[in-house]
Amino acid sequence: MLITSSEPHRRHTRLKRRHAKGFTLIEVLVAIVVFSFGLLGMVGMQAFALQANREARLQSQATSLARELAEMMRGNMQIAAKTTSADNPYLGTFSAGSLNLSSPSYCLNVSNASTGCTSTAQVASAQMSDWLARVDTTLPGARVSVCLDGAPFTSDGLAQWTCSTTGADEIIYIKIGWTQASTNKTLTGANAFEQTTDSTSRPGLTFPVTSGNSTSGNTP
Numbered sequence: 001m002l003i004t005s006s007e008p009h010r011r012h013t014r015l016k017r018r019h020a021k022g023f024t025l026i027e028v029l030v031a032i033v034v035f036s037f038g039l040l041g042m043v044g045m046q047a048f049a050l051q052a053n054r055e056a057r058l059q060s061q062a063t064s065l066a067r068e069l070a071e072m073m074r075g076n077m078q079i080a081a082k083t084t085s086a087d088n089p090y091l092g093t094f095s096a097g098s099l100n101l102s103s104p105s106y107c108l109n110v111s112n113a114s115t116g117c118t119s120t121a122q123v124a125s126a127q128m129s130d131w132l133a134r135v136d137t138t139l140p141g142a143r144v145s146v147c148l149d150g151a152p153f154t155s156d157g158l159a160q161w162t163c164s165t166t167g168a169d170e171i172i173y174i175k176i177g178w179t180q181a182s183t184n185k186t187l188t189g190a191n192a193f194e195q196t197t198d199s200t201s202r203p204g205l206t207f208p209v210t211s212g213n214s215t216s217g218n219t220p
Contacts, residue, residue, distance in 0.1 A: 051181055058178055059204065061138050065131070066174045066207035069146070072127045073172070073209055079124040080172070080209075083148060083165075089125040091172070093161075094144040096196045099136040104129035141179035143196035145203070149173045152206050159203045171210065175203040 073080035073090050082088040089101060105125035107117035117123045135142050147163035150170035154160050161175060177196040194201065 055180060058139060058180075062176045062178065062205045063207070065135055065138065066176060066205060069128075069131055069174055070207065070209045072124075072131070074211070076120055076124050076127070078120050087121075089121065089128045091146050091148075093147070094132060096141045096143045099132040099142060099144060101125060101129055101132070106130075135176070139176070139178035141196050143177040143201070143203075145173075145175040147173060147175075152208075159206045161201070161203060171208055174205075174207040174209060176205045176207070177201060177203045180204060 069090070079088055080090055083091075085091040089105075092101070094100070103125070105117070105122050106129060107115065107122050108126040108130070117126060132144065135144060143161075145161055145163065148165050148170050149163040149172075150166050151164040152159060152173045152175070159175065161177075163173070164170075179196065180194050182191070182194050
């Protein structure tokens with residue numbers, strides 16, 4: 001059988017085509033693997049973005065609620081200036097699950113328009129009753145402390161729930177906490193969230209009530 005000079009060339013071409021097909025398949029598989037890792041990364045980034053958006057929204061809502069209470073207190077200075085919770089309904093510590101006054105008032109409700117509030121103390125009690133109810137529905141696992149405090153932060157600059165009435169510059173602070181995502185990203189399930197009932201819990205917002213313009217102080 002006579003072999004022409006073009007026969008080796010055709011064989012070489014067929015081998016190159018086979019090799020080309022093999023390399024193309026490997027490249028496709030590699031591309032699929034790389035694309036899969038990219039998708040996993042995008043899913044993780046999306047979850048992180050959603051969590052960050054949630055925390056920012058809750059922080060903003062807590063700040064708005066604190067400013068609202070501060071304005072109500074400034075508008076009722078006759079009561080807000082008193083230093084004991086017995087005389088000042090604005091003062092007190094309210095734990096998660098029981099955000100209400102011991103003797104709530106609803107004299108500002110439309111249903112009570114015929115009688116209304118008969119004293120500034122009742123006005124303060126009604127304002128606080130309504131405000132605490134809205135905090136409870138707005139912030140998950142909310143905890144509130146409104147107190148005279150000369151040391152709202154620890155020596156390390158961390159906000160604390162404890163209120164110290166000693167100090168010449170003591171003013172009223174509105175402290176609000178809520179269920180937040182833990183900074184320890186290795187935790188999962190319920191442990192991935194910091195509850196206000198935890199012994200290590202700290203306020204998410206520490207807001208001073210001044211006599212003039214409102215000034216917010218977020219927890220460092």
